[in-house]
Amino acid sequence: MTKKSFFKYLVISLSLTSLAILSGCGKQVKNSDAALKASVDTILKSGNWSKAQSYAKMALKADINNVDAQIMYSICQDKLGNTDDAIRTLRNIVQGNPGSFLAQLSLGRMLYNSKNYEEAYEYLGNAYNLNNDNMDALVLYAQCAGKLQTKNTLDLYLKLAQTPQYSNKGEVYNNIGIYYLNSRDYSSAVKYLLKAYRIDNTNPIFIANLGIIKDSYLKDPKQAKFFYRKFISLTISNSAFDSQRDYFSSRLKELKN
Numbered sequence: 452m453t454k455k456s457f458f459k460y461l462v463i464s465l466s467l468t469s470l471a472i473l474s475g476c477g478k479q480v481k482n483s484d485a486a487l488k489a490s491v492d493t494i495l496k497s498g499n500w501s502k503a504q505s506y507a508k509m510a511l512k513a514d515i516n517n518v519d520a521q522i523m524y525s526i527c528q529d530k531l532g533n534t535d536d537a538i539r540t541l542r543n544i545v546q547g548n549p550g551s552f553l554a555q556l557s558l559g560r561m562l563y564n565s566k567n568y569e570e571a572y573e574y575l576g577n578a579y580n581l582n583n584d585n586m587d588a589l590v591l592y593a594q595c596a597g598k599l600q601t602k603n604t605l606d607l608y609l610k611l612a613q614t615p616q617y618s619n620k621g622e623v624y625n626n627i628g629i630y631y632l633n634s635r636d637y638s639s640a641v642k643y644l645l646k647a648y649r650i651d652n653t654n655p656i657f658i659a660n661l662g663i664i665k666d667s668y669l670k671d672p673k674q675a676k677f678f679y680r681k682f683i684s685l686t687i688s689n690s691a692f693d694s695q696r697d698y699f700s701s702r703l704k705e706l707k708n
Contacts (some may be wrong), residue, residue, distance in 0.1 A: 466521060483514035490523050518544060522554050529561050537561060545574070547705040550697060552581040556588055568598045588615060597626055604630050621647035625657055637668045658682045672706045679703050 453624040490506035493499055504527035510520035521544055528537035541558040548554055559574035575592040582588060593607035608627045612615045628643035641664055648657045662678030665671040679699040 473708060483510045483517045485522060485643070486510035486513060487517065487520045487523060490520075500639075501529050503527050504531060518548055518551060518554070522551070522557060526557055529557075534565065538565075545577075549577070550581065552578055552585070552588075555581060556591070559593055559595070560587075563595050568595055571595050572599055583598075586614065590617075594626075597630060600630070600633055606624065619650060621650035621654060621657060623647075624650065625660065628660065632664065632668070633648075640664060641669060655682055655686050655692060658685065662699065666702065666706070676703060676706055678680070682691075687707055 486506050486509040490503045490510065493503040493506060504524065507524040507527055509521055510517055511524060513540070514520065521540065525537040525540040525544070528534070530542070531552060538558065538561050541554055542563065544551065544554045545558055555574050556578035559565055559571045559578055561574075562568075562571035562574065565571075572592075572595045575588065575595050578585070578588045579592045589607065593604070593611050596604040596607050605627065608630065612623045612627070617623050624643045624647040628640045628647065631637070631640035631643060641661070644657065644661050644664060648661055651657060658678050659682050662675050662682060664673035665678060679702060682692075682699055683696050688697060
């Protein structure tokens with residue numbers, strides 16, 4: 452494990468609130484409108500994507516031109532494992548309806564989850580520009596910007612940190628810290644990593660990141676050893692962190708010499 456391998460942007464959880472935009476949006480066919488609402492309500496109430504897809508299919512059968520139903524059906528496709536088909540559908544929807552916020556957001560999200568960050572950034576940026584108050588759009592756009600280390604990464608994360616939903620989320624400050632680390636601004640990086648740690652001092656990612664930056668970048672072995680020991684103690688029963696524990700144990704021995 453190299454000294455940089457543990458540094459990473461943490462994924463910030465999303466809500467399903469954007470789906471509510473679709474609920475009852477159809478204007479042309481009443482039956483299509485009702486089926487679409489049933490599809491969205493199914494997800495918001497029970498999370499049954501298969502049942503929701505059936506309702507979305509009913510909506511499309513009633514009105515094949517119902518764009519909102521097309522979007523909902525593609526979202527269900529993705530959730531049920533047919534992501535490639537869902538992406539193809541959404542590309543067609545976006546091409547004909549560039550002003551559709553949810554189509555842009557959904558396509559960007561699927562491309563992001565497929566690790567196609569360059570394309571995802573374009574569509575998430577479109578969604579954000581269409582509705583920059585939507586929390587899902589902001590979160591995804593910020594995370595994608597972070598993956599690409601774009602010029603607007605810091606602004607997006609700072610905006611996220613100012614929202615009531617995320618002002619006390621350590622993941623946001625961890626990600627700002629990683630942005631500064633990648634920019635070689637180590638004093639700012641440790642400032643935000645410490646802020647994340649103060650919010651949750653039992654998060655192994657925050658602790659590991661602090662240990663590495665203190666050790667490899669700020670040359671502070673005393674603090675590095677503190678965080679390495681804390682990480683080992685907190686994760687001793689978690690096999691997912693075996694390789695990191697082995698690395699930190701090795702570093703502790705080296706730092707004693």
